[in-house]
Amino acid sequence: MDPKSLTGREFFDFSSGSSHAENILQIFNEFRDSRLFTDVIICVEGKEFPCHRAVLSACSSYFRAMFCNDHRESREMLVEINGILAEAMECFLQYVYTGKVKITTENVQYLFETSSLFQISVLRDACAKFLEEQLDPCNCLGIQRFADTHSLKTLFTKCKNFALQTFEDVSQHEEFLELDKDELIDYICSDELVIGKEEMVFEAVMRWVYRAVDLRRPLLHELLTHVRLPLLHPNYFVQTVEVDQLIQNSPECYQLLHEARRYHILGNEMMSPRTRPRR
Numbered sequence: 010m011d012p013k014s015l016t017g018r019e020f021f022d023f024s025s026g027s028s029h030a031e032n033i034l035q036i037f038n039e040f041r042d043s044r045l046f047t048d049v050i051i052c053v054e055g056k057e058f059p060c061h062r063a064v065l066s067a068c069s070s071y072f073r074a075m076f077c078n079d080h081r082e083s084r085e086m087l088v089e090i091n092g093i094l095a096e097a098m099e100c101f102l103q104y105v106y107t108g109k110v111k112i113t114t115e116n117v118q119y120l121f122e123t124s125s126l127f128q129i130s131v132l133r134d135a136c137a138k139f140l141e142e143q144l145d146p147c148n149c150l151g152i153q154r155f156a157d158t159h160s161l162k163t164l165f166t167k168c169k170n171f172a173l174q175t176f177e178d179v180s181q182h183e184e185f186l187e188l189d190k191d192e193l194i195d196y197i198c199s200d201e202l203v204i205g206k207e208e209m210v211f212e213a214v215m216r217w218v219y220r221a222v223d224l225r226r227p228l229l230h231e232l233l234t235h236v237r238l239p240l241l242h243p244n245y246f247v248q249t250v251e252v253d254q255l256i257q258n259s260p261e262c263y264q265l266l267h268e269a270r271r272y273h274i275l276g277n278e279m280m281s282p283r284t285r286p287r288r
Contacts, residue, residue: 031108037064038106049076050087056095057087058102068105071127097123104132112139118155125159137164144171146178150185150192173201180213186220190228193217198235200288207240207287211250218255230261237283238265239272246273 040046040061047059065072075082082088090098097119104110104124112120112135121136140152141164153168155161172179176196179185188196196202197210204210214232218225233256241250246269256262265283272279 034106034108037061041102041106048086051098052087052089053093053098054095056098058098060102064105069127069129093123093126094119101127101129101132104129112136114143121159137161140164141167144168146172146175147182148184149175149179150182150188154192170201172196173199174203176202176204176213177209180209180216185213186217188217190225190232194232194235197232200285202287204287206242207237208242208245208249211236211238211241215253215255222255226255226259229255229259230265233262233265234283237285237287238269239279239281239284240286241269243273246270 041059041064044059047061049060049062049065051058051060051065062072062076066076067073074080075088077083096116100110100116100120101123110120110132117136117139121133121140124130124132124136137156140155144152144167149168149172153165153172156165156168173196193214197214202210214236218229218232238246238250250256250269251266256266268279268281268283272281272284277284
């Protein structure tokens with residue numbers, strides 16, 4: 010056949026689309042399962058994972074730096090990685106070789122940490138998004154602390170706003186009692202705290218103190234400065250607050266009690282940060 014006899018268009022750009030890359034990945038995954046052409050073994054917690062340096066390097070800048078520079082690992086067949094779980098490595102490799110992974114409530118934390126270590130931002134972001142979708146009064150404080158540890162500002166803010174909006178429910182759960190002093194104050198001092206009445210804040214603080222009373226008793230006065238005692242119902246104040254043994258045995262709290270009594274008598278004639286209603 011003479012090419013000059015072809016009188017149609019001069020060329021045709023053909024592409025098989027994303028299926029081409031998917032097929033290659035699938036084949037490489039089959040190679041991995043059968044240990045065909047594998048040129049490195051990743052060892053995690055004593056478990057060995059045969060892999061292809063090229064595939065790992067293409068997906069992860071962590072491995073690219075390890076294998077493409079003059080590091081010891083670039084020449085060794087067996088590479089040991091510490092600080093992650095074998096289950097996490099299995100999930101990570103599933104993603105690397107297939108582009109897919111099942112994120113669950115059981116694996117999301119270690120999968121996030123592993124994807125952070127190996128610098129897979131898209132997987133890291135997917136884990137953060139999954140955590141965001143799991144927010145509940147029973148877990149939002151723990152997720153917030155996780156977000157803070159890993160500098161996830163968006164997730165941290167969403168956790169905090171969620172906890173502010175659902176504080177009455179949040180304060181009933183175990184995570185609330187495990188807050189440190191500064192974390193607790195960050196909530197109870199906020200004008201954005203959504204509560205039906207200020208009594209809920211007082212009761213939450215007292216539950217937190219009584220949870221570890223010997224350790225937390227010295228913090229009582231500082232905490233109560235952020236509770237708007239003047240806004241408590243007078244009957245509740247007399248029957249619950251004034252008769253509490255910890256408060257009675259804390260002379261430094263007397264000024265706060267006196268302020269609340271004066272407000273109950275004078276009303277809006279007496280103003281302080283603790284007489285301002287929350288929004």
